[in-house]
Amino acid sequence: MRSHVSSHYLAALLSGVGIGFTVAAPIGPMGLLCIQRTLASGIATGLATGFGAATVHLTYSAFAVLGLGSLAQPWVEANAVGFGIVSALTLLWFAIRTHRCSIVLEDVGEIDRVRLARAYLSAIALGLTNPLTVILFLAALHAFSTQAATAPLIAGVFVGSAVWWMMLSTIVATARSRLTPRMLSLSSRFASLMLLALGITMLLRIAQRIF
Secondary structure, rough: HHHHHHHHHHHHHHHHHHHHHHHHHHOOOOHHHHHHHHHHOOOOHHHHHHHHHHHOOOOOOHHHHHOOHHEEEEEEHHHHHHHHHHHHHHHHHHHHHHHHOOOOOOOOOOOOOHHHHHHHHHHHHHHHHHHHHHHHHHHHHHHOOOOOHHHHHHHHHHHHHHHHHHHHHHHHHHHHHHHHOOHHHHHHHHHHHHHHHHHHHHHHHHHHHHO
16 A cells, blocks of 8 residues: 555656656746856856746746636636736846846855846746746646646746756856857856747737737
8 A cells, every 4th residue: 555655656756857857848938048157157047047936936836736727727818918918027137137237257266146046046936937847837737627636846947947057057057168258158148038039029929919
């Protein structure tokens, strides 16, 4: 009996890991922000950004498990334009702000907790208003509804998402260590421009939808 229960919980955990990893893996606004911040400030800031995104994924999965996702779906669809505008403006703000930030070439001995807290909280703000994240979790509602072991499932979503952000931050940080200061600055600026382009594209699509 215990073996059956353990395997049931393990299956729910692995399902959550798969969902979290799948939702986090597409390189969208959050991925670009994580890349830019890792290039500009190092792996710690990139990880803080990624864990902010994983926290959002954890929150959405908890809502889905509690059945709030189905209730919220009509409201989300009705306010999709508003979500898109807020998300696009947030991206433009990030792009402009990060374009002006200086590059931290060396990791200091003392961790800048204020910088990490800002990276974490701002990632949560972007993730909560990102229509892509909302749509992906609404699409995954069936997987949540068929699992009875809710706690392992929710934990698995966070773990799967966090694993992806650790992988992405580590890869970018490894490449960062091999770049010259000029190349590092250009790479960070390019990532900022990609955020800017993504925000403008979102606004244009919203304008087409309205008009």
